[in-house]
Amino acid sequence: MKRTILLVLMSIVMQLTFAQKVATWIYYPGDFEIWLANQVQNRRTDRGTFFPPFWKMDSFYVLVEFSKKVTLAKPEDISLRVEGKYNVKIDDKFLPGFPTKIAIPAGHHLIQVKVYDQANVPAIYVNGTTIKSDSSWLVTYEDKEWIDASGRASDTSTGTVYVNAGSWNFNSPDTPPSHFKLPTTPESPVSMTKKDKGMLYDFGKETFGYVKFNGLRGKGLIHIYYGESPEEALSTHYCETLDSLPVDNRLPKNVTMTDSKAFRYIYIVKDGQLSYHSLSMNYEYLPLQQTGSFKCNDTLINKIWDVSAYTLRLTTREFFLDGIKRDRWIWSGDAYQSYLMNYYSFFNSPAVTRTIYALRGKNPVTSHINTIMDYTFYWFMSIYDYYQYTGDKFFIKQIYPRMKSMMNFCLTRRDANGMMEGLPGDWVFIDWSDFKMSKAGEVSFEQLLFCRSLEVMASCAKLENDTIHEKEYNDLEKGLRSKLFTAFWSNKANAFIQNRVNGIKSTQVTPYTNIFAVLFNYLDSTKTEDIKSGVLLNPNALQITTPYMQFYKLAALCALGEQKHVLNDIRSYWGGMLRLGATTFWEQYNPNEKGAQLLAMYGRPFGKSLCHAWGASPIYLLGKYYLGIRPTTPGYKTYAIEPHLGGLQWMEGTVPTPHGKIYVYYSHTLIKVRSDEGTGVLHFSSLLKPSCENGDIINKGHHQYEMQVQAGRSYTITCK
Amino acid sequence: MKRTILLVLMSIVMQLTFAQKVATWIYYPGDFEIWLANQVQNRRTDRGTFFPPFWKMDSFYVLVEFSKKVTLAKPEDISLRVEGKYNVKIDDKFLPGFPTKIAIPAGHHLIQVKVYDQANVPAIYVNGTTIKSDSSWLVTYEDKEWIDASGRASDTSTGTVYVNAGSWNFNSPDTPPSHFKLPTTPESPVSMTKKDKGMLYDFGKETFGYVKFNGLRGKGLIHIYYGESPEEALSTHYCETLDSLPVDNRLPKNVTMTDSKAFRYIYIVKDGQLSYHSLSMNYEYLPLQQTGSFKCNDTLINKIWDVSAYTLRLTTREFFLDGIKRDRWIWSGDAYQSYLMNYYSFFNSPAVTRTIYALRGKNPVTSHINTIMDYTFYWFMSIYDYYQYTGDKFFIKQIYPRMKSMMNFCLTRRDANGMMEGLPGDWVFIDWSDFKMSKAGEVSFEQLLFCRSLEVMASCAKLENDTIHEKEYNDLEKGLRSKLFTAFWSNKANAFIQNRVNGIKSTQVTPYTNIFAVLFNYLDSTKTEDIKSGVLLNPNALQITTPYMQFYKLAALCALGEQKHVLNDIRSYWGGMLRLGATTFWEQYNPNEKGAQLLAMYGRPFGKSLCHAWGASPIYLLGKYYLGIRPTTPGYKTYAIEPHLGGLQWMEGTVPTPHGKIYVYYSHTLIKVRSDEGTGVLHFSSLLKPSCENGDIINKGHHQYEMQVQAGRSYTITCK
The missing domain is CATH 2.60.420.10 (Maltose phosphorylase, domain 3)
Structure with a gap:
């Protein structure tokens, strides 16, 4: 009983803590994320050549108005910090100039701050005793408040769309969003070896950050070759990333490179009369709380969990990135898996919502997310998962309008059967595979994901009390789902076939659609068994070679109770990478490959990423299907x-x-x-x-x- | 005969001159204009308080790809300058790093330059013997060029929307678009008078620029009060614009204010122990060629033409602004008139297209242009006028997609009768007037302009060989036009009435719809005569008090052959302002007002702009309806x-x-x-x-x- 009282008290204290408002920098929702994503995704280099994304990059609103209605029991002084040129109105009257301290009298008042900035995201920080800028403030990008010839302001109660402000953890007046940078901490190599004309440094494991030269002197040029493997670092002609540093005596003695890179090895070749005392690095990271954990009697599985967690730690940064060496882009399909792993490890919700905002960008929608049709669907699916794991209904409210416009884009691209085919400019990805997968016409995999996305839309519409759209999405979903089996199920193959072109079913059977049909629970027990034996457990069926689709295949097998089988697969597949010396998991692993093959991809000898988020799926599998923990109602x-x-x-x-x-x-x-x-x-x-x-x-x-x-x-x- | 040969030769020389390509900075079309418009429109201050627009401000694409297919008879070296981080591909292969000189071999080649910049408009300048960046280069904001697992690039021939690059006159590698600034030239006051505690300077006429203090010394604060009238400058409490300059000995001796202002008078009050030798200004201007001219036996008319031209000169700047003192914004209705005046004076086409781009902004369309319904329609109308006067078909090609999306916005907002009513957030402006004009329901004026806009859309669709939309717009226009008379013509008033609310015609007759029906030639001869005698020439009809609508009224009277009557109106109306000492024409002039009334507007004693573009309409009237010159085919x-x-x-x-x-x-x-x-x-x-x-x-x-x-x-x- 005493314990119960204590718990109740603790709960009250926690609620009070949560209730106590903290002032934070606020901005138009998604704008900080879009701005940051532009920076992050335009950092990629390919052997020193700038390599930006190939999809549309949006930008923030340069002019926005923040507002808040307040009711004060007693007068209050507020302080104001702003990123941008601004004005302040109290109760529709301008204050002169650019005030930083404002006295608000007791009573009801309307505070409005309008900000313009072309280079940085317009943002404000307001702090008083009770008035504090946070997501309860409203914001709009067009206030439509005109003044007529008599000086009377127009009625702004209609026509203007106000939304709740966006915010994160910028809780100090001196840390505006534009100053955001991930923290770093110094680290040193564990060994160095003279190789040919240069020196090879080994940091002991895959890492990420800024190389630093200490005690630099002389004159000349330092060549820096980065490698996830020693082979890559030593391959001055083919390593994927490199840098060079001109040195002369005018430089400060310690120099840190300005571009961050991923590596375990660094090969340094000096050109000219120069020297340095030592080489180190500043490891750059997102502070993460590793709340998830897993231990068992099998040390290999424990090692796989730890290396998975380290892989995900490295790829969980400003956003959930695909990998840290090459693209460092935000790919929706990759991120979707990271989110799920994150729910079983760091539970970093802001990283999820940042990534979801960044992927979506702004209206108008001119292509699929990352130009990939399946990636659009994963984006929808990720939002309902997020709600299920976090219970964060506020985010649904914020993102729902962008979900609707994204879905509108999809709906305008359906064929006569209400299905989505790849139109010019659409990339139907599914998976990297060595066999020639048909992606023409109505691809069954895409229709399944489309169907699931419509379900998500209906659920979110319901949450937002948008009954008209709830019905519309529900009807669309039912209509599409009713067609899936006639269109794609083969009674001969006892499985879903790959696609249908001009009404003609193909005979190709691939694992993908069949896996997702299991995961989405779209099958009766007979069909489930057909797929399990004929596709998932059939050694003669097409095999998956990316950890990306292994994720779903193993999840489906777990969902069917095949935990033992899956654990053996994990041991052999991920264990296989560990046996090859992996300190993080890879973008692709084919156990049949050997030597140089293991490092090559995209037609380049070191094209493969050796630290790829989608390689870390054991975190999710072990948490969800072995510990067996999952939310049954949101949050x-x-x-x-x-x-x-x-x-x-x-x-x-x-x-x-x-x-x-x-x-x-x-x-x-x-x-x-x-x-x-x-x-x-x-x-x-x-x-x-x-x-x-x-x-x-x-x-x-x-x-x-x-x-x-x-x-x-x-x-x-x-x-x- | 000899003369003919000379002319033919001259014509050949001119053609050669035009044919010779000049390298120029290029960017995504409209992006420089949008970026510049953000700067210009966010310069407004109201007694030192920042006063930005209330409509959506867009931004440029931060990541774009420029490309050009070339065929070289012999190898060529090109030099490259870029605003932003970039890469270069020749024939789909990256060049290393950030090349500034590139050797292009003979033969067919594809040059691609991809640029990212968050702060400035991504832009490039390419110069070789024959390869020169200009508007023949293509540009896109999403190249959709992905690379598959084998390293093969996707087919970019489909799905990607390429458009021709935008450009202006940035023809030197050292003048990138981001450096753009209008030129200035020093000017001095014509007199100075001690007034109370300060000094009143008179520059002799309305002007615009940066106040400069020469030989400044001491310590304290200088207060600067700007006035279009001496009353305004001397009214330290109510002048619309002011500045202050803190002075201490550390300052350089000559100080130029950083904000440009409009004024004829400046009142200086010194606070502290300080002095200066003299006050001057840097007059800021757009270089304009005044090709239009008008002289006649009436010196008053000549003076009116000259003062009109000077008024338009001051308001024709980065864009066609409304006025130079207060808003300094780009208002579509105001700009529409400036364009027409410009065709009869400076014929500065780039100023027209800059303004049209800036007004339109980017997709999605979330409100009418400037939030004003009529201003959307003027925008459409301005484009066809521009084509008619300049013959610039290239611009139509560039702007046509944005016309379509703007018209789509309108079409989704029609009522059951296919007419446009003011919806929440829409401003139905028409004109400032002292009588209470009904703007509810279907306003006849708006339907007329809508109808004309549909005509423009059909014409532009035809120019672009978009036969499907040409028919659609034609059908819409016919449908709407057929309803105008039944909906709005009153057989009792023998004129168009103001509006119809829930199917019920109002009895209010205003001049606006009737004027435009004449200008658009929508009337038979009987109705024309009815309007002429009953509305336009009827002293008991509602009178217009803004030069804005005087423009159209007088144009309509001229179109009906009333040049003599109109000339008398010009003499009395514009002559009236001159008699009151105007050096530029005003935003509003009511001949019945006196003294302080003449300066007041918007509920403020000096709210009225005394240099307003729409005040300069005699330029247009005298050129078009007296000299009587107009194009009958484009250009x-x-x-x-x-x-x-x-x-x-x-x-x-x-x-x-x-x-x-x-x-x-x-x-x-x-x-x-x-x-x-x-x-x-x-x-x-x-x-x-x-x-x-x-x-x-x-x-x-x-x-x-x-x-x-x-x-x-x-x-x-x-x-x-």
Whole structure:
């Protein structure tokens, strides 16, 4: 009882903490993200040549108006900081000049700050006793407030679209959004070896940051060749990234390179009479809390989890990037997987929403996201997942208008059957594969994702009380879904075929559509079994060679209860990379390849990224399908724990929730659970008889049990 | 004969000159204009407080790709200058780093330069022997060129929208668009007078620029109060614009203010121990060639023409601005009139296209231009006028896609009758007036302008060979036009009524719709006479008090042959401002107002702009309806000269054409004409018998004559 009181008190304290408002820099929602994404994505170089994205890059609104209605019990002085040229109106009257301190009298008042900036995102920071800039402030990019010949202002209550301001963690007046930069920390190489005319440095593992020369003197040129492998660093002609540093005595003695790079190895060749004491680096990172964890009796699996987490840590930066060496771009399909992994490791929600905003950009929509049709659909799907894991309904409100306009773009591109075919300029990607996959006409994979996206739209419309669109999206989804089987199911192959061109079904069967049909639960039990045996577990079926699609294939197998099989696949596939010395997981891995093949891709000897987000999927698989934790209502208000050992003797781990974590230890004889929030249901099977001191175990029959899990309590179940 | 040969030779030389390509900075069309418009329109201050526009300000594309296919007879070295971070591809292969000199081999080649810049408009300047960056280069904001896993680039021939590059006169590698600034020249006040605690300077006439203090020393604060009138400058509490300059000994001795202002008078009040030798200014201007001219026997009319030209000169700057003191914004309705005046004075085409681009901004369209419904329609109308006067078909090609999307915005906002009513956020402006004009429901004025805009769309669609839209716009126009009379013509008032609300015609008759119905030639002769006598010449009808609508009223009267009446109106209305000491023409003038009333507007004692573009309409009226010169096919390929003395004894003047001018002297006994280009037809009436040595005068009967005018020949007609 005392404990309960304590918990209630703690909960009140937490609520008060959350309720206490903090002033923060605010801006038009998405504008900081779009500005930052422009910077980040235009950093790519290819052996010193600038290599920008090939899709439209948007920009922020240069002129916006922030406003807030306040009611003050007593007068209040507020301070104001602004990025840009600005004016302030209190109750529709201009204050003179550019005020930085403003006295607001008691009573009801309207504060308006209008800001123009062409180079940086217009932003403000307001701080008073009770008045503080935050996302409750409204913002618009056209206030439409004209003044007539008599000096009367127009009625702005109609016609102007106000939205809630965007914000992040810029909570100090001295850290405006334009100053944003990731932090760095110094690191040193673990070894150096003379090679040919130069010196090869090894940092011990894949890393990311700015090379630094200490005690530099002399005159000449330093050539810097970066490598994820020693082969790459030493290949001065083919390494993917390089730099050069002109040196003369006028330079300061310690020089840090201005471009960040990914590498484990660095090969330095000096040209001229110059020297330096040592080489180090400034490791650049996004501060992340690793709330998720996983341990079991299998050290290989533990190593795979740790290397996965490190891979995801490196690729989780300003945004969820694909990989850190080459593109460093925001790819929707790659990011979609990162989000899911993130929910089982760092639970960094701002990184998710930043990425979703950046991918979407602004209206008008002129192409698919990243120009890729499937990537548009992953974008929709990611939003509902985000809501499910975080319960962040505010974000849905903010992004919903952009979801609608994105979906409108899709809807205008349907064929006569209401399906989406690749039109000129559309990239139908699906996966990298060695076999020739047909992408013509109506591709079944795209229709499945389109169907799921329509479901997401209907759900979000419902959340936003947009009943007209909810019905529209629901109808569209039903219509499309009803066509999927007649259009793409083959009774001969007992599987979905790849595509249909001019009404004629192809005979090609690929794993992709079949995997997603399982994941989306679109199948009856017969078809499920057909796909499981004929496609997923069939060694003669087309095999996947990217960790990207391995992710979904293994998830589908887990969803079908094949945890044991999947664990063996993880051991051999990811274990295979570890045996080859991987310190992070790769963009592509074909166990049949050897030597130089392992590093090559895109027709280039070192084209392959050796630190690729989509390589880190074991984090997700182990958290979701082994620890078995997932929200059942948004934000883990309720959730399920369904552990599966998959052949392990024991496992334990934590899965993050919005304000804490869920802990599970699981073996055949001992189960421990604890959660910081929400109400969970533990489902488990046991041949032995389980008992728990403070929990009510319900026997569901056939050795299946259930037990409710309350927040803040530790449960121990012993099975004897 | 010799003369003909000389002319032919000159023509060849001119063609060669035009054909010789000049390298110029190029950018995405409209992007420089949008960037510049952001700067210009965010310069407004209201007594030191920043006062930005209330409509959406767009921005340029931050990432664009320029390309050009070339065929070289021999190898060529090109030099490259870029604003932004960039890469270069020749024949789909990257050049390393950031090349500034590139050797292009002989043969066919594709040059691609991709540029990223967040702060300035991405732009390039390429110069070789034959390869020169100009508007023949293509540009896109999304090249959609992805590379597959094998390293093969995608096919970019489909899906990517390429348009011709934008350019102006940035013909030197050292003058990139971002360096653009109008030139200045020093000017001094004509008098100074001690007033109260300060000094009042008079520059003799309205001017614009940067105040400069020479020989400044001491410590304190200088207060600068600007005035278009002495009353305004001396009103330290109510003058519309002011500045202050902190002075201490560390300052350089000569200080120029950083903000440009409009003024004739400056009142200086010193605060502290400080002094200066003298005050001057840097007059800022757009270099303009005043090709248009007008002289006649009436010195008042001559003065009106000169002051009009000076007014238009001051408001014709980076863009055609409304006025120079207050808004300094780009208002579509104001600009529309400036364009027309410009065709009869400076013929500065780049200023027209800059303004049209700036007004349109980018997609998506979220409101009417300047939020004003009528201003959207003027924008459409201005484009066809521009084509008619300049023959610049290239501009139509460039702007046509933006016309279509702007018209789409309008079409989605029609009511059940296919008419446009003011929706929330729409400003139905028409004119400033002292009487309460109804703007509810279907306003007849707006439907007329909408109808005309649809005509323009059909014409431009035809020019662009867009037959589907040509038919659509034609059908829409016919449909709307057929409804105008039933909806708005009153057989009781014998005029168009103001509006119709929920199907019920109002009884209010205003001049506006009736004026435009005359100008658009939408009326039969009976209705024309009804409007002429009942509205336009009726002293009891509602009177116009802005030069803005005077423009159209007087144009309509001239179109009906009332040149004599109009000339008297010009004498009294514009002459009235001159008698009150105007050195430029005003935003509003009501001959019944006196004293302080003359300066007040918008509820402020000095709110009225005394140098307003729409005040300069006599330039247009005298050129078009007295000299009587207008193109009859685009770009003055053919044109008409129909002089009307309107009671004058003689007049002479020039009207600019794309590559020259047309000169006319006209009296009852002597006519002289000369033209640099095109084929003209002189129409004139004479009670005496006209004869011409080198022209064929055709007698059309009823004292009407016609004569063809060939380019480069001088004609003298004597009437005896």
